[in-house]
Amino acid sequence: MKKNVAFMVAAVLAAGCLATGCGNKAAETKAETTAETGAESKADGETTAVDGERTTFTVGFDASFPPYGYQENGEYVGFDLDLAQEVCDRNGWELVKTPIDWDAKDAELNSGAIDCIWNGFTMNGREDKYTWTEPYVDNTQVFAVKKDGGITSAADLAGKIVLVQADSSALAALKDEENAEIKALADSFGELIEVQEYESALMELEAGSADAVAMDEGVAKAKQSKNENITILDDVISTEQYGIGFKLGNEELRDQVWATLLEMEADGTVDKIADKYDINKDNICIGK
Numbered sequence: 001m002k003k004n005v006a007f008m009v010a011a012v013l014a015a016g017c018l019a020t021g022c023g024n025k026a027a028e029t030k031a032e033t034t035a036e037t038g039a040e041s042k043a044d045g046e047t048t049a050v051d052g053e054r055t056t057f058t059v060g061f062d063a064s065f066p067p068y069g070y071q072e073n074g075e076y077v078g079f080d081l082d083l084a085q086e087v088c089d090r091n092g093w094e095l096v097k098t099p100i101d102w103d104a105k106d107a108e109l110n111s112g113a114i115d116c117i118w119n120g121f122t123m124n125g126r127e128d129k130y131t132w133t134e135p136y137v138d139n140t141q142v143f144a145v146k147k148d149g150g151i152t153s154a155a156d157l158a159g160k161i162v163l164v165q166a167d168s169s170a171l172a173a174l175k176d177e178e179n180a181e182i183k184a185l186a187d188s189f190g191e192l193i194e195v196q197e198y199e200s201a202l203m204e205l206e207a208g209s210a211d212a213v214a215m216d217e218g219v220a221k222a223k224q225s226k227n228e229n230i231t232i233l234d235d236v237i238s239t240e241q242y243g244i245g246f247k248l249g250n251e252e253l254r255d256q257v258w259a260t261l262l263e264m265e266a267d268g269t270v271d272k273i274a275d276k277y278d279i280n281k282d283n284i285c286i287g288k
Contacts (some may be wrong), residue, residue: 015244029077059084060108061119063099064199066222067277068120079277080118086269087260101196103167109247116246116257120216122169123222123243131139131250133258135241137218138283141170143233144213144220146205151212154235163201166194170214173238182237198223202230220280224280239283262287 061069061080069078078098090096100108100117106129108114120139123132143162145151153162158162164171171194173179174186186192193210195201202209202223213220214237246254264270265286274281 014160024026054093055089056096057088057091057257058096058098058115059082059118060098060100060105060111060114062102062197063067063221064197065120065216067218067279069099078119079273079279080120082273082276083142083261083264083270084118086264086273087257090260090263102165103196105167109245112247115250115253116244118244120218120242121245122240123152123245124169124238124240125172125246129248130245131248131254132246133254134286135243136156136261136284136286137242137279138239138285139242140239141173141214141237142217142220143235143237144202144205144215144223144230145211145233146208147229147231149211151233154185154233157185157212159190160191161191162212162214163193163195163204163207163210164214165198165201168195168215169240170216170237174214177240181240202227205230218283222278 005171058080061076061078063069063071063079066078067078069076071077076099081095081097084097085095087093098108098114100114105117109130110119117130120137122139123135143154143157151157164174173182174192176182195204198213198215198219201210201213202213205213206227206229212233218231218233220232224232244254244257261270265284270284270286271281273279274284
């Protein structure tokens, strides 16, 4: 009898151990699966949570491009960055401001380091390289020169040193083989030198080591407002439009951002931000 009882107890204990063991294995398997799923979600996109909902929005921008994006008192500010901040506030995202080298912008975007390029980004001539929003600002490319430099028109730039930002729309316009007038003008320069950003170009202009800078009108006016030695020639290099550029195929995020901008334009928020940065509201073309 004792032997039978002992056998029964042992059987019960064995069954219990088996049940416990299976339960632990199932729990371990579930935990591993959850961890792997979470890891995969993070690897697929740092800006999304495990459940697929976006938590951050990373904007790539040129940090020396006022009034659209620049540094002031240790903070990155500007018209485009304020627009992006409002878009994030309305969608429950955290804005991540990421300054980039302009000639490395494609690598930053295609690697997933940034979600978009939003910083006075010219659409014209780049239509097939990005997934674009509709245009939001009309812009022109102009020449900035020293006020007392003796240059009063583009014709005076013959034989002179002209600076332009690398991979910029101003550079593309000056090298446009199909625009005979602008091509002839560029060919008349003594030198057309590419630089990394406008800040250093304008410093060279002030120092007298360059005679002109080909640049966006909005940036030129922002610099002119703080430096009375800079003037802008009446001659226009090209006209263009700014858009927000996303990685090719990222239409869902593009559409969400643009829909929010349309709401901001309708309720007057865009105009308020434009007033803050002295942007000509006639040049804003959201929804037009």
